[in-house]
């Protein structure tokens with residue numbers, strides 16, 4: 001493991017965080033490669049962690065570039081004839097064979113290019129060879145692909161990724177309007193025991209096998225989309241993280257519908273806890289939560305923690321409205337700073353229900369309108385401010401002392417989304433970190449492209 005200066009890394013993290021809040025890097029869809037024909041080339045490279053760690057991993061590249069962790073997210077349309085070639089030019093270490101499994105896809109054929117060996121789970125490409133998989137993406141949903149050769153070792157090392165099959169209808173996860181979304185985000189959860197990676201690098205796979213570590217790993221890093229907090233919130237594609245291109249920074253507006261695509265990409269389960277509101281689980285493993293085909297998701301249910309299991313995918317719809325907080329999220333309307341009105345739409349709003357007003361600038365639950373926060377706020381000079389503090393009210397930047405704040409320029413509301421196994425929000429015992437990010441509820445007027 002190589003260590004860079006801790007101070008330098010913290011500075012990078014803060015700069016990266018400032019970067020994410022610029023409109024140019026905003027992103028409300030799932031990053032990945034689209035099409036019908038893909039080549040995933042297995043390569044060794046390095047990932048870095050926010051507290052200064054730097055580790056060997058094995059990943060895939062979708063083109064001539066560097067491998068990435070996790071592998072490229074493959075995005076295809078329902079009904080497409082999909083072809084995925086996995087190439088194994090280097091053998092990674094000690095002539096590793098490489099292959100892929102596509103849980104949830106049916107009728108997968110495998111064709112060898114060069115020399116392959118039939119393994120326990122499928123046809124495996126030896127060093128210098130390829131295997132091409134073809135199947136029809138028959139049903140929409142969120143899926144996983146991962147190594148079918150030595151999965152105990154190769155999934156730990158990083159040979160896995162997401163597969164998303166889109167239905168014909170735009171901005172829906174499935175063929176039902178109940179899966180419609182305004183924003184969608186991927187949360188591919190994984191973990192590593194960095195001593196295994198160091199041992200592969202320094203002593204080789206044979207030493208790892210002899211050590212017994214694969215059967216009893218001691219995990220010390222936890223990832224969302226291949227990054228640990230706070231890097232999860234840094235800009236996607238930043239040059240600072242050349243092999244970890246995907247970020248995980250959900251942004252939404254009050255009343256919008258967020259599609260959460262949660263994948264258990266590693267070998268442990270993770271209780272992925274989303275502050276702010278419940279989410280409704282609409283599908284598991286690409287199967288809608290319904291007792292019969294049709295539009296009613298009668299088996300869907302609300303959770304405040306998604307129990308993500310290894311190899312499982314969960315789709316959930318999350319929405320934040322501020323309803324029933326019991327105080328006015330836009331501030332005391334008798335104060336000229338926060339003057340606003342609220343007229344409940346008599347017909348109600350499909351997205352939010354009766355009692356709401358929705359305009360171009362805000363969504364508000366009118367029964368809470370005009371109710372002050374039921375605490376006496378202390379004097380500004382008696383407070384210490386956090387970087388995300390922008391004032392108590394959505395969309396209104398408070399008067400902050402010089403040098404305070406600045407990480408929340410739109411005065412959004414921020415909620416931590418994280419593993420509720422709280423050891424998992426550390427980076428090699430350094431808190432905060434790990435499987436953690438923030439949801440930002442932006443003011444309605446702030447565009448989320």
Ligand SMILES: [Cu+2]
Nearest residue numbers: 328330369370
């Ligand atoms: Cu109000």
